[in-house]
Amino acid sequence: AQTVTQSQPEMSVQEAETVTLSCTYDTSESDYYLFWYKQPPSRQMILVIRQEAYKQQNATENRFSVNFQKAAKSFSLKISDSQLGDAAMYFCAYRSSNTGNQFYFGTGTSLTVIP
Amino acid sequence: KAGVTQTPRYLIKTRGQQVTLSCSPISGHRSVSWYQQTPGQGLQFLFEYFSETQRNKGNFPGRFSGRQFSNSRSEMNVSTLELGDSALYLCASSLMTSGRFGEQYFGPGTRLTVT
Numbered sequence: 001a002q003t004v005t006q007s008q009p010e011m012s013v014q015e016a017e018t019v020t021l022s023c024t025y026d027t028s029e030s031d032y033y034l035f036w037y038k039q040p041p042s043r044q045m046i047l048v049i050r051q052e053a054y055k056q057q058n059a060t061e062n063r064f065s066v067n068f069q070k071a072a073k074s075f076s077l078k079i080s081d082s083q084l085g086d087a088a089m090y091f092c093a094y095r096s097s098n099t100g101n102q103f104y105f106g107t108g109t110s111l112t113v114i115p
Numbered sequence: 116k117a118g119v120t121q122t123p124r125y126l127i128k129t130r131g132q133q134v135t136l137s138c139s140p141i142s143g144h145r146s147v148s149w150y151q152q153t154p155g156q157g158l159q160f161l162f163e164y165f166s167e168t169q170r171n172k173g174n175f176p177g178r179f180s181g182r183q184f185s186n187s188r189s190e191m192n193v194s195t196l197e198l199g200d201s202a203l204y205l206c207a208s209s210l211m212t213s214g215r216f217g218e219q220y221f222g223p224g225t226r227l228t229v230t
Contacts, residue, residue: 033218035218037221043223044118044221044222044223044224045205045207045221046221047218047219047220050218091157091158095216097215101146101148101163101165101170101171101209101216101219102148102160102163102171103148103160103207103219104160105150105157105158105160106157107157108157108158
């Protein structure tokens with residue numbers, strides 16, 4: 001089974017600064033998707049960004065960008081110009097293109113934004 | 116378009132009882148997945164349904180079961196509740212386009228407490 005590892009249980013960043021959250025995964029497949037989800041306290045989980053493995057270009061969504069290193073099986077999330085509203089639990093997730101719609105999630109990184 | 120809805124939002128049950136949770140996906144989404152979220156274990160995949168068929172199942176005991184109806188609404192049932200079943204149960208739906216699934220959209224969850 002695929003595994004997703006987030007080695008940073010907690011991170012903190014000063015408001016307006018940049019922070020990078022790490023994620024590694026283990027798979028033998030070549031076609032898959034990677035995602036970052038955000039779960040604010042007591043709120044719903046929402047998608048931050050997605051990356052298709054066949055695309056070499058790193059995905060970007062406004063202040064959020066990823067560094068996708070396929071050979072290293074690494075998928076880090078960079079948050080630029082951090083805002084107080086970015087404080088949340090962030091989950092990295094993997095989904096194969098071949099085995100239906102089963103997602104594998106990491107254990108999450110709790111991000112604190114310091115004013 | 117309405118998001119994923121889950122009912123009830125909060126539930127308190129006694130050990131040994133059974134419980135049924137409901138999930139209504141986004142209109143047009145035929146894939147529904149269920150997850151158990153606990154502080155210690157993170158998000159653990161329970162099962163996934165597509166067009167009324169269970170396509171993937173996580174590593175949970177047979178006390179956990181589910182089904183999907185023709186309108187894509189899904190229910191999850193837990194029988195003989197144990198204290199360890201206390202968790203946030205999340206439902207997520209996905210749209211299939213051209214044979215590929217999109218990202219998962221999550222509901223707000225049902226907070227189950229077993230006493």
